Amino acid sequence: MFVRFWGTRGSIAVPGERTAKYGGNTSCVEVRTDDGTIIVLDCGTGARELGHHLLQSAPQPLRIHLFIGHTHWDHIQGFPFFGPAFHPNTELNIYAHSGFHRRVEDAIAGQMQYSYFPVRLHDLRSRIHFTELDEGFFRIGEVLVQTQHLNHTAPTLAYRISSHETTLAYVTDHEPYWKPTARGFHHPGDQRHVAFLEGADLIIHDAQYSDEEYAGKIGWGHSTVEYATDVALAAGSDCGSSGSDRAGSRRCARPRAGGLCRRRRARAARTWQSAVRGVGRRDGDPASAGRGQARARGQLLRDRDRRNRSSAGR
Numbered sequence: 135m136f137v138r139f140w141g142t143r144g145s146i147a148v149p150g151e152r153t154a155k156y157g158g159n160t161s162c163v164e165v166r167t168d169d170g171t172i173i174v175l176d177c178g179t180g181a182r183e184l185g186h187h188l189l190q191s192a193p194q195p196l197r198i199h200l201f202i203g204h205t206h207w208d209h210i211q212g213f214p215f216f217g218p219a220f221h222p223n224t225e226l227n228i229y230a231h232s233g234f235h236r237r238v239e240d241a242i243a244g245q246m247q248y249s250y251f252p253v254r255l256h257d258l259r260s261r262i263h264f265t266e267l268d269e270g271f272f273r274i275g276e277v278l279v280q281t282q283h284l285n286h287t288a289p290t291l292a293y294r295i296s297s298h299e300t301t302l303a304y305v306t307d308h309e310p311y312w313k314p315t316a317r318g319f320h321h322p323g324d325q326r327h328v329a330f331l332e333g334a335d336l337i338i339h340d341a342q343y344s345d346e347e348y349a350g351k352i353g354w355g356h357s358t359v360e361y362a363t364d365v366a367l368a369a370g371s372d373c374g375s376s377g378s379d380r381a382g383s384r385r386c387a388r389p390r391a392g393g394l395c396r397r398r399r400a401r402a403a404r405t406w407q408s409a410v411r412g413v414g415r416r417d418g419d420p421a422s423a424g425r426g427q428a429r430a431r432g433q434l435l436r437d438r439d440r441r442n443r444s445s446a447g448r
């Protein structure tokens with residue numbers, strides 16, 4: 135499975151030198167599975183460059199599966215600029231939650247009314263099919279997709295995508311149901327959230343705020359970096375971390391809290407801090423920077439787990 139980030143920000147695009155490392159566009163991730171299936175996760179402003187890339191590099195005619203987590207603007211505002219949608223050879227399959235008061239198709243079309251954009255949805259030349267989703271499973275060829283509700287201010291779905299031996303979980307936007315304690319997750323919603331992520335090779339997770347910022351943002355529908363890390367670690371079926379700083383020397387025997395290895399959590403936090411130091415707070419938009427950082431953090435943790443497991447000969 136190939137995964138590439140074309141948009142890593144939330145709320146609004148933040149272009150500029152200070153966001154160059156992880157990019158300034160809003161949510162958009164390209165996924166290509168081993169059987170050639172092309173999946174696009176969300177259609178924020180990153181979709182414009184992805185569209186150019188697909189038209190130039192992907193086998194034609196294009197068959198694209200676009201999974202929308204929810205229809206907040208930062209997840210759909212790239213759609214009117216997504217080049218393949220304008221081409222008659224493109225088949226575009228759009229999947230999303232059925233929404234609050236309107237169909238997915240109406241939500242996408244709404245941002246393309248003449249008041250906002252010169253080309254209407256139904257004037258696009260590609261063949262577009264809409265599928266409204268709820269929780270459950272569906273297949274695209276060899277790819278198995280599972281959906282589960284997230285805790286956000288609009289109806290939002292997480293996607294768990296499995297192809298051959300690899301699983302990717304795309305989990306944004308989401309707020310903890312209840313603050314976890316040192317003893318773990320107490321709310322059934324959080325426990326269910328962890329179960330959804332269990333065993334995933336890569337987790338892309340909302341993490342808009344730090345713990346300090348979150349105190350003033352409860353109910354806004356977003357996670358903290360700390361929560362994202364905790365659920366990612368709790369979702370690991372085995373700690374797999376080393377008892378010493380040299381990976382693989384022995385299995386972790388450190389005390390755990392609620393299934394979390396304290397040593398591993400601390401080490402993960404240090405890795406995260408060193409990875410993002412000098413990026414987030416200098417963006418001038420720390421809130422939106424946080425989400426992109428958390429996605430990178432999830433990847434760091436999974437990479438570390440893999441190294442530890444392989445070093446331990448497992």
Ligand SMILES: [Zn+2]
Pocket residue numbers: 204206286307
């Ligand atoms: Zn949102």
